[in-house]
Amino acid sequence: MIEILSAAPLMTVQDMGRSGNYRYGVCRSGAMDRVALAIGNALLGNDENAAALEIPMPPVRIFFRSEINFALTGADCVATLDGSPIPPWWAMRARAGQVLSLAPPQTGSCAYLCLEGGINVPEVLGSRSTQLREGFGGLNGKPVSPGDRLDAVGNDVILPPGGLGAVPPRNALALSDWPGITLRVIPAAEYDNYTAASRDAFWSADWLITPQSNRAGYRLSGPDLTLTHPLELRSHGIVPGVIQVPPGGQPIIQLADAGTMGGYPKIGTVIEADLWRIGQARAGDRLRFIETDYGTAIDALEAVKQYLYDMRRQTALLRKAARRWEQV
Structure with missing residues (x-):
């Protein structure tokens, strides 16, 4: 379980969004950066649609009430755990009582905090995403605020002792050298x-x-x-x-x-x-x-899928090795 000590405006629980409801006037919602969410879930061995905390424009502070695996992806927010720096795009284990701090982002705008198994909130129309305008999903359809507590679904994944990370998509899927x-x-x-x-x-x-x-x-x-x-x-x-x-x-x-x-x-x-x-x-x-054109768009989507597939496969091998070492 985590407890929010300080929150960013419009910080919400999001997954990949709810599909198949456009005919009812219900939009997709979900993560603004679905690649960052997918990476965080992959690092932890979560289901790809597991819900996470979307944190637009930190700073924030989060208290770990129990020992838990977590991953930080998306915007580079100079994160620290009890004052010790955490690399960007990284998964590791937190001890009960530790505090995660995220500074204002140096690059990007949305950070994603993923927990082992995903954040445990009820599904509404097949998704745990928050829809603020309609007032449902996530944490009772509202932004996450100081004092709120969020449980993780949990899983049995074992991470390497120092954690593990991923190559950021801005490097792996770069389009140009233009700074914008x-x-x-x-x-x-x-x-x-x-x-x-x-x-x-x-x-x-x-x-x-x-x-x-x-x-x-x-x-x-x-x-x-x-x-x-x-x-x-x-x-x-x-x-x-x-x-x-x-x-x-x-x-x-x-x-x-x-x-x-x-x-x-x-x-x-x-x-x-x-x-x-x-x-x-x-x-x-x-x-x-x-x-x-359409053909190029399809090829580009396949490149994203291949990047995520390769990253899931590589991190799965590292987690498997970590489990073996623990059993020795």
Whole structure:
């Protein structure tokens, strides 16, 4: 069990999200960075959909009320356990009474604290994810606050004495040397309804993430995107990654808590393989879009899956070796 001593705003329990409920108006929700969550669960030998604590923009302090395996992934928050530093993307064992501290992130925005077996909260519609707008899932549909206690499901995994880690995806899946965030985008249904100048600007501009951004969507600031003629659309289904353009001409990238319907024109869609990149962005970061196609998007998703498969296999071997050494 862990107890929250201090919390970040909108810190919530999240898993991979709830699928199959769009027809009921229930969005996917789930982790903003699903790759970071998958890595944390893999390091601990958890089910890939185990729930964890999503910590946007620490600092936070967490008290371990019992001995437990844990993993920290996502944003690099200069973590310490009772003052001793913890490497980024690392899993290890905590003793009862120890305190985990996370400083404000040096890179990224969301840290993930995974516990052995996952965080034990009730499933709602097949997921333990928190949906703040609707008020269900996670810890009674609310952010995690100081004084809250969270139990772990638990498992029998044995970690190496010093712990084990993973190569961060920003290194293993790097796209470019540009210091900002690069996202691959497929042109969407209304792409051809924008002027040629707007289409060129969409691909060439450096887009700024504004403070009016949250788990539902990231609002961008840059050149105005204008239609060739007025366009009225009926509301239609949208998913995370869709880039809509309101009448003001400034795009919005729909994310984990986005609504299931919308009527703004769509100029593009961030591919599934790159959603983790935007999930680690924060206000003030700059984005660039790279035009891609469906085949490339599928190949990119396979590369992410292969990276996770290789990491799960390698860490499983290390945990197996640790179990053998303990039995000697």
